[in-house]
Amino acid sequence: MASFLYKIGRSAFRRRRLVALLWVALLALAGFGVATAPAATSSSFSIPGTEAQRAFDLLEERFPGSNADGATARVVFKAPEGRSVNDPEFKAEVTEAVADLTSGSDQVASVSDPYASQAVSQDGSTAYISVSYKTNPFELTESTRSALEQTGEAAREGGMTVEIGGDALQTIPHTGAGEIVGVVIAAIVLVITFGSLVAAGLPLLTALIGVGIGISGITALASTLDLGTTTSTLAMMIGLAVGIDYALFIVSRYRVERAEGRDAEEAAGRAVGTAGSAVVFAGLTVIIALVGLAVVNIPMLSKMGFAAAGTVAIAVLVALTLIPALLGFAGDRVLGRAVRKALAAKDAEDAKGAEGAKDGAPETGGAAAGGETAKPNAGTRWARFVLRRPVVVLLAGVIGLGAVAVPAASLQVGLPDDGSQPVSTTQRKAYDLLSEGFGPGFNGPLVVVVDGDAAAAESAAETIRGIEGAAAVTPPTPNKAGDAAMITVIPEDRPSSKATEDLVHDIREQSGDDVYVTGATAMNIDFSQRMNDALLPYLGLVVGLAFLLLMVVFRSILVPLKAALGFLLSVVAALGAVVAVFQWGxxxxxxxxxxxxxxxxMMPIFMIGVVFGLAMDYEVFLVTRMREAYVHGQRPGEAIVTGFRHGARVVTAAAVIMIAVFAGFIGSSEQMIKMIGFGLAIAVVFDAFVVRMAIVPAVLALLGAKAWWLPRWLDRALPDVDVEGDRLRGSASASDGSGEGDADRELARV
Structure with a gap:
């Protein structure tokens, strides 16, 4: 593989104008697709194979025109203390609101009068108007939302408390300026790492181009493939992080190759052949983890995974082709000032040596070739510390992450509703008013669909009335054909409670095979169960495939095993942090x-997929340098030090960049995006700095040469992908064997 990528790097460097033109044309084509594609809408949510989904499908089939996907709103009225919504002046206000909502927009499908539909609480303190719309929340016009809000404001002038619940006020989530801050932090880290504005700008430029193409493609296909509104945000989050990181590693390796005295084209080829090999395998682990989300068999989650995986694949291709092309345009401006001076001095000394050779004087090895030893950098010092105290470092890392992981034992999962909205929002206030006036279960009604005639429906309703936990059961509402009926059940407890979950299971068990339970609450219960059932198979699939991939890369059994166990520790610790912040507060x-x-x-399984792929990035980038040193003759301990000397600073910079990018999404207005941004950022902190930088070298130090053991029969069976670039060591270069002092100094800096 290294030889193949080496050729790609050199070819892209030589044909840089063509390569750059092709990527710009692809970006323009994707932008044209966005401009001409229909606008994206909210993704349809389905859970194939569950009872809630079967009931939902039956409802759409037997009750045509029910508009189950349409937006809804509840305008809730609360009379002042000691008064009733039945008082004449308040009743007039509510009736006027019904009329205003009916005529306020042509997107309104129906409006219910609370006095006719018995939507008034027993104590008369609370009433609500139910509004149904013809389209989903994201297709409602601003004028429709304004009419709804203005109706509420007008009703408040009469002295009542008026709040609006439902999803009609839901808008496409925004991420705010957080992701911009993340990119700015990434730029600062790159400048500090490289000491060159040009070198710092290349990873940012190529990452933005790759993400631009990926997000534009997702946006252009969003309506056709029903990708939804959050898919592009998640793809941007992951694509931006890995795009910067992959480019960072190749640019860093290029600088090292140039510091060794190789000409620019040769350095670009070797950088892509060596660091590019690590990029390919790191990208493959991320793609495997994201595509593996399809095993959960939830279309929305599968689409999110495929879209993000596509963006990662583009990031890999950009790093392998566009980066060497741009290096050709940038020239030596990507190098630090000290390295440029050293190379200029070496060129002058080479010229002087050549002239001296003509006069019979002995040749010298170049200005910077003399065997100088680089001063130990921070990575070298840390590696030597770990080698001296591997047990202490290992125990400290494991115990520390174990302590952070403790809250994960209290993990409670569910899907958000208006009850999880901030208390300052009108949706949350409406939710609380309905709970106070009609009971906590009123916000999570169960929809029971009976596949049968009127007698079967009445029998099912009677059975449900006798089940513990059902506060109210409406009479069956038959369809026009008389072969199905719909029953609404109000639980006694809140939608997310264990009692409501038990009620759903009891109805399903006691009501017969032709009775199905659906509704938002039942869908949430089935969704959570599907997530739990898929967790272990998904974990086994992803970890198993990645284990095989890493075994090919590292030619070892214990190193991939250690990588997988370290990932499990970091992801459980990250889940513990998520529980502590978002569940405990x-x-x-x-x-x-x-x-x-x-x-x-979806948070646990999504975090497992994404964090596993990202964690393997750092494993591949850091440990391949150790493997490279080991196979080239260094002792196991020396190989660990060499790996850290070459890669610690770059891996640290990459981790900080990824943390900054993910943390930028914590400012999102969407709770799911906020939670995922925090979870991924803290997971990278744990995995990069505790697992990969501390636990991994400690374990390798304890294992010694055994870490790289592989049975001979397995070694012969596995394909040789040459990630270390052994086949490149004998290739022609501008000045192999010279400039070693410069290389050491550059490695110490990088």
Missing amino acids: WLGSLFGVEQTGPIMS
């Missing part, structure tokens, strides 16, 4: 968490 105000609640059901 610890430091919640610091991260903008206004309302605590259950962790979203």
